[in-house]
Amino acid sequence: MVLILSRSFGVKLLKYKTNFTQTRLNSTGKLWFGSKKVFYRTLGLLATGTGIVIYTLDQAVKAGEMELHPPRFPWAYKGIITALDHASLRRGYEVYRQVCASCHSLKHVTFRELVGVTHTEAEAKAEAEQQMVEDGPNEEGNMFQRPGKLSDKFPPPYPNEEAARFANGGSYPLDLTYIILAREGGDNYIFSLLTGYCEPPAGVTLKEGLYYNPYFLGGSIAMAPPLFSESATYSDGTQAHASQLAKDVVTFLKWAGEPEFDDRKVMMVKCLGWFIVGSVISWYWYKMRFMSNKTRKFVYTGKSSTKKPECSDKCE
Secondary structure (H helix, E strand, O other): OHHHHHHHHHHHHHHHHHHHHHHHHHHHHHHHHHHHHHHHHHHHHHHHHHHHHHHHHHHHHHOOOOOOOOOOOOOHHHOOOOOOOHHHHHHHHHHHHHOHHHOOOOOOOEHHHHEOOOEOHHHHHHHHHOOEEEEOOOOOOOOEEEEOOOOOEOOOOOOOHHHHHHHOOOOOOOOOOOHHHHOOOHHHHHHHHHHOOOOOOOOOOOOOOOEEOOOOOOOEEOOOOOOOOOOOOOOOOOOOOHHHHHHHHHHHHHHHHOOOHHHHHHHHHHHHHHHHHHHHHHHHHHHHHHHHHHOOOOOOOOOOOOOOOOOOOOOO
């Protein structure tokens, strides 16, 4: 009897301990997994809040009472496979040569880069020969002036920075080679700046020699309005309105900063074509070649147990 009771109580006690231990483990697991979910939710909320704060501060820093952000214009070369308009590039070069070159330099562009882009080789040589370039020293150790060559860079309008500042009232005209890449907004900003000159609003007083432009930081700029209707002459007869002049010179400056722009687009089209061809070949190989191997079934039957009967003496 005692043996039976001990066995029965022992079994119940083991069952109780087992159930208690399992319940404890289950509750611990629920707490652990629950805290993990809370951790991830808290982390997500913190990341979202931090992103909102950073975006708000960034917009607050960019905002200004005396500055407008340029709108986005539908530039033709912004498409995936569209290139620069070479007719517009030639007109933009003419605008730069007739208007901008009197103050701003393009010291990182050579005349030979115009060949095949805006001019033929003969035309580019003629353009280079019109410019006098300082060279030397000669046999006597003196510097001299000579007509330009295709290998020469565009000559600067001033010999040094001090001369440029003296001629422009203390302001230094920037080099325009990489101006599109160096300014936030790029081509949209430069176009808006060139066409955005206007009278200052009421309450705004400008110093002598400054002009009001809402797209420039602070609103006051030392550069006078450079473009007016008919301020440059196009060789192809295009009407030289101020907006047309600004559009063409911005396109030319876009090419000056990225002369490999069209080459990158051509390379992208080639890579896209090869990617499509490679994708079709890969799909065909996967469906027609690899799938037959993937769905193949191998069955192991073991060694064959059938043996030929041994002939006895009675076999004929």
